Amino acid sequence: MLVDALSVRGLGRNFGNLVVLDDVSFTLQAGRIAVVLGPNGSGKTTLLRCVVGADRPDAGEVLVQGRRADETDPQVRALVAAALDDIDFFPDLSVVEHLELVAYAHGGNAEPVEEVLAELGLEPARDQLPVTLSSGQRRRLALASCFVRPRRVLILDEPEQRLDVRGRQWLADRLRRERDAGTAVLLASHDPELIDAVVDERIEIGR
Amino acid sequence: MTAPPATLADAPAGVPTARQVRTHLRRARRRHHDHSLSDVLGDAYVVVLFVGMYGWFAVSASRDMLESPTVGRADPGVRWWLAVAALLAGAGLAWRGLRALGPLLVTPATQSWVTSAPIDRRAWLAPRLAVLLTAATAGTALVGVGVAALGGVTDLAALSWAAAAGAGWGATALASSVVAQGSRAGRRWPTLAGVVPVVAAAVVTALVVVVGRLGDGLPRPAASPAAALVAVGVPLAVAATVLAVRALPRVDRATLTTGAQFANAAATATILLDPSMLAGLVESRRWRQIGRVRSRRFLPGPGWWAMLQADVRRLRRHPSALLIWTALILVQYAAALALPGLAGAAQVVFGYLATDRLTGGLRSISRSPGLRRALGGSDAALRGIHVVVPAIGAGLWWLLTVPTVDGGPSWLGPVLALGVVAAAWRSGTRPPINYGGATVNTPFGMIPVDLLRQGGRGPALLAVLVLVRLFLG
Numbered sequence: 001m002l003v004d005a006l007s008v009r010g011l012g013r014n015f016g017n018l019v020v021l022d023d024v025s026f027t028l029q030a031g032r033i034a035v036v037l038g039p040n041g042s043g044k045t046t047l048l049r050c051v052v053g054a055d056r057p058d059a060g061e062v063l064v065q066g067r068r069a070d071e072t073d074p075q076v077r078a079l080v081a082a083a084l085d086d087i088d089f090f091p092d093l094s095v096v097e098h099l100e101l102v103a104y105a106h107g108g109n110a111e112p113v114e115e116v117l118a119e120l121g122l123e124p125a126r127d128q129l130p131v132t133l134s135s136g137q138r139r140r141l142a143l144a145s146c147f148v149r150p151r152r153v154l155i156l157d158e159p160e161q162r163l164d165v166r167g168r169q170w171l172a173d174r175l176r177r178e179r180d181a182g183t184a185v186l187l188a189s190h191d192p193e194l195i196d197a198v199v200d201e202r203i204e205i206g207r
Numbered sequence: 208m209t210a211p212p213a214t215l216a217d218a219p220a221g222v223p224t225a226r227q228v229r230t231h232l233r234r235a236r237r238r239h240h241d242h243s244l245s246d247v248l249g250d251a252y253v254v255v256l257f258v259g260m261y262g263w264f265a266v267s268a269s270r271d272m273l274e275s276p277t278v279g280r281a282d283p284g285v286r287w288w289l290a291v292a293a294l295l296a297g298a299g300l301a302w303r304g305l306r307a308l309g310p311l312l313v314t315p316a317t318q319s320w321v322t323s324a325p326i327d328r329r330a331w332l333a334p335r336l337a338v339l340l341t342a343a344t345a346g347t348a349l350v351g352v353g354v355a356a357l358g359g360v361t362d363l364a365a366l367s368w369a370a371a372a373g374a375g376w377g378a379t380a381l382a383s384s385v386v387a388q389g390s391r392a393g394r395r396w397p398t399l400a401g402v403v404p405v406v407a408a409a410v411v412t413a414l415v416v417v418v419g420r421l422g423d424g425l426p427r428p429a430a431s432p433a434a435a436l437v438a439v440g441v442p443l444a445v446a447a448t449v450l451a452v453r454a455l456p457r458v459d460r461a462t463l464t465t466g467a468q469f470a471n472a473a474a475t476a477t478i479l480l481d482p483s484m485l486a487g488l489v490e491s492r493r494w495r496q497i498g499r500v501r502s503r504r505f506l507p508g509p510g511w512w513a514m515l516q517a518d519v520r521r522l523r524r525h526p527s528a529l530l531i532w533t534a535l536i537l538v539q540y541a542a543a544l545a546l547p548g549l550a551g552a553a554q555v556v557f558g559y560l561a562t563d564r565l566t567g568g569l570r571s572i573s574r575s576p577g578l579r580r581a582l583g584g585s586d587a588a589l590r591g592i593h594v595v596v597p598a599i600g601a602g603l604w605w606l607l608t609v610p611t612v613d614g615g616p617s618w619l620g621p622v623l624a625l626g627v628v629a630a631a632w633r634s635g636t637r638p639p640i641n642y643g644g645a646t647v648n649t650p651f652g653m654i655p656v657d658l659l660r661q662g663g664r665g666p667a668l669l670a671v672l673v674l675v676r677l678f679l680g
Contacts, residue, residue, distance in 0.1 A: 016498025056392045056461045071459045074222070074325030082323070086464070088315030092239040098320055101235065105228050105324035107221030129239075145320065 003066045005030040005184030006051070006153050012059030013046050020046050021057070026203050030152065033175055033185040034201040042206025044188040045085065048157050051186065052082045064153055078106065081151035083159060087142045089130035095141055096126040099148045106149040116147045119170065136162045147174070154178055156187040160194050172197045225330035228321060258349075266353045273357070273546075281545050284427040285419050289545045290354065292411040298380065299404035305384040306397060309466030311335055311458055318464050329455040336451060340381055344444075347377025355433070368433035375440025382447035388462050389454030409537065416540045424544075480658055481640055490567075493525070500524055510584065511592045518568040518596045528564040532600060535561040536607050543611035551612045551676040558608070558627045559669050562601040566635035569593040573636040594632050601628045615679050626672040634665025 006028040013021040020043040028034050036044045049055035051062050053071025062069040069076050089098060099113045117123050120140045125133060133141065139162045146154055160168050168191070175198045178185055189195055195202075223231070273286075311332055313322050322331060351373020352366050360366060387397035418425050468488065476485040505513040522528060535557045542557070543550035572578050572589050579589055605624040612620075641657040 014498065016496050018498030053460050054464065056459070058392070071461070072328055072457050074327065077323060078222070078325040086315060087319045090236065090316045090320065092236050094239075097235050101228075101232060101320050102324065104223065104231055105321055105326055107223065107325075142319075149324070 004028060004063070005032075005065060006186060007063040007066075008047075008051065008060070009063070010060035011047065011050055011057050011062065013043065013050055013055065013057050021050070021205070024060070024205055026201075028153075028184045028186060028201065030184050031179050031182045032200045033179050033187070033198050034203055035195050035199045036186065036188045037195075037202055037204045038206040044205065045157055047205060048082070048084060048155050048186070048188055049086075052080060052084065052155050054082075054084060054086060078150060079152040080155060081146040081149060081153070082155035082157075083142045083146050084155070084157045087145070089138070089141070091129065091131060094127045094129060095122055095133070095137075098130075098141065099144055102145050103148045108149060112148045116144045119147075119174070120144050121167070121170075136164060136167065139163060140167065143171075151183055154183050154185045154187075156185070156189075158188055158190065160189060160191040168194060222325050225326050228324075228326055229331075232321065262349065262353065266356050270357055270359070276548070281547060282419070282424040284425045285415055285544050287358070287427040288411055288415045288425050289541050290358065292408040292415070292541070294354065295404040295411065296408035298376075299401050299408065302380060302384065302401040302404070305380065306387065306401065307466065307469050309388055309462060310339055310381060310384050311388055311455075311463060312466035312470055313463045314467055314471075315464060318460060318467070322460070322463065327456075328458065329452070332455045332458060333452070336385060336455065339385075340378055340448065343377045343381035344374045347380075348374035350377070351433075360431075365431065365433065368431070368437060372433045372436035372440055375437055375444045378444035379440055379447045382444065382451040385451035385458070386447065386454045389451075389457035409534065412537055412541050416537065416544060419544045420540075479640070479642065480654070480662065483637075493527070497524060510582075511588070514568075514582070514589070514592045515595055518593055521568055522565060522596060525567065528567065531564050532561045532604065536604065539608045539611055551615065552673045554605075554608055554612050555623055555627060555672045555676050556669065558601060558604055558624070559630050559665070559672075561604045562597050562627055562631040563634060563665070565597040565600040566593075566631055569597065569632070569635035574639065590632075590636055594628070594635075597631050597635070598628045601631065615676070619676070619679055623672055623676060626668065626675075630665045630668040630672065633668055637661050637664050 004027040008027070009025050011021055011024040012019070024043075024047060026034070036047055038044050046055060050057040051069070053069065053076075064076055064079050067073075067076070069080070071077065093101065096113060096117065099116065100110045103110055103113055117126055120143065122137065122140055122144065125137055130138065130141070139159075143156070143159060146156075159171055163171060172194055175185055175187075179198070179200075322328070348370040351369040351371070354373075355366055355369035360369065383400065384397075387394070387400070390397070415425055469485075472485045472488040476482050505516045539550075539554055539557045542553040546553065569590060572582070572593055579586055582589055601624060605620070605627070609620065638661065640655070640661050642655050645656045646653045647656055647659070
């Protein structure tokens with residue numbers, strides 16, 4: 001039997017008496033890319049935060065490869081890579097040291113780091129400290145953190161934000177390669193070109 | 208090649224231990240700065256010296272003050288029971304503080320780059336738990352000694368019992384808050400653990416006030432409760448610590464990072480000596496918890512009428528401000544019983560605190576030029592409209608606490624009440640602090656002049672009012 005890479009069942013989240021997510025359910029198989037669509041304030045980021053475990057849902061559950069996606073479970077953290085808008089940086093570590101740290105903490109080595117740096121155009125900034133990076137470079141570094149580590153599920157919140165034209169082209173290409181490698185990708189995006197280019201499934205919320 | 212996709216079976220294999228990652232991170236960071244162990248120990252020494260010196264000075268000064276004729280004679284039983292109420296209220300507020308912070312937390316950078324990896328969470332968090340437990344135990348032992356010394360205890364053995372009692376209950380609270388952090392969302396006991404001591408404090412205070420004003424007052428217990436507190440608190444601390452260690456693997460990202468925002472805001476507020484930074488975060492969290500409100504049209508009338516209605520509506524949606532306003536009435540009655548000679552000064556201070564709770568609208572429009580532009584009219588008119596609610600609140604609060612104060616000329620009360628409104632106005636209309644201007648060298652280091660000027664806006668006037676009350680009362 002084929003096990004869904006990501007399954008969301010009856011997810012609900014309230015802020016006080018404001019219902020942000022109400023009974024959201026969907027499944028995503030390996031090697032598929034899904035986009036969460038909805039107007040501003042519809043709960044796209046909240047949904048992604050609940051899937052990753054950055055926020056606690058009030059109802060429902062998230063399954064990753066058939067097991068309950070409890071963020072405290074190391075196996076779940078090993079499977080799910082995410083770049084949300086809450087990323088922060090060590091002020092005293094360089095770009096390459098950040099990526100090596102992630103690779104090392106996931107039991108890998110620095111081998112993929114140089115390739116990812118080159119792919120994202122971060123090579124010239126490899127020794128720079130985060131405070132000296134532009135917002136676009138910071139965004140690229142956040143995305144790079146997902147690609148230097150193992151993953152079966154990739155969660156991205158508006159990954160096209162602050163990327164230039166070349167960066168957006170790279171992103172579309174990168175997502176296609178993730179799909180080909182069997183990774184399930186869930187993203188929120190407002191970029192119709194990116195959505196048309198890569199997305200297999202559309203999940204509409206807040207309508 | 209980029210890193211290969213993981214599979215469920217091999218996910219945790221090859222993952223380094225928490226200690227290995229910590230060492231890797233420490234080595235990488237050390238390459239960019241040379242903060243040595245002796246620097247850290249030097250900083251710790253200064254903090255310990257500062258806390259010890261000023262803490263003991265505060266205890267001695269407070270004890271002398273309590274015994275001075277200016278404060279007046281109070282029933283020892285009243286003071287004893289009000290100290291119990293103060294400790295209960297402090298415990299409840301400390302619990303809420305611990306819950307807001309986590310108490311276990313990781314910085315956003317650590318979350319993004321380290322704890323998102325499948326590292327054993329218990330091993331990563333255990334050293335932090337040990338540091339927090341040590342700090343809480345030591346800190347609350349000092350509080351125990353301070354409280355006992357304030358009560359006139361000088362015997363070393365009795366002070367040791369007080370220290371042990373404080374340490375036991377401090378460790379219990381800290382460890383229990385970690386257990387709460389690792390528990391599932393929606394559990395009620397963590398909320399109750401914060402509410403029960405505060406409610407108990409209110410009940411004890413009310414009882415002391417009612418019995419004190421109508422009868423002879425509550426008697427002080429014959430024996431010190433320190434031994435009983437130790438007998439219960441220490442085993443509880445051990446049990447709670449065991450449970451806390453067991454809960455560490457269940458402490459999730461959501462609670463670890465929420466506290467970090469508070470810690471960052473608190474650190475920034477401390478460094479810049481500007482509590483409004485922390486207050487802003489607390490306020491935004493509070494409104495977020497409320498989430499949605501019932502929107503209604505304003506009653507027809509001129510612009511100022513709508514803004515006044517908005518200010519009243521703001522207050523109704525923020526019931527804790529009214530709760531504190533009410534609680535301070537009880538506190539004033541208690542202060543008048545415990546410190547009869549300082550009841551007038553206490554009325555000024557607590558009146559200011561109560562009025563300050565009602566200045567949310569005034570603070571919002573004073574801090575935002577954009578909001579003032581959008582609302583239209585002159586700045587003075589806008590501020591004038593938003594001081595109506597605090598002024599009415601101050602007047603009412605003052606009237607309700609008049610029975611606690613006697614002495615002084617008849618005009619003094621109304622003048623001080625107006626002064627309290629003026630102090631709240633000055634505090635509420637404080638502009639943002641300019642850190643780029645002139646600085647002044649103080650025993651605490653270089654401090655921007657604007658910080659002293661703005662920070663003292665309300666409190667400076669309040670100090671004048673207190674002095675007036677003390678001299679004329």
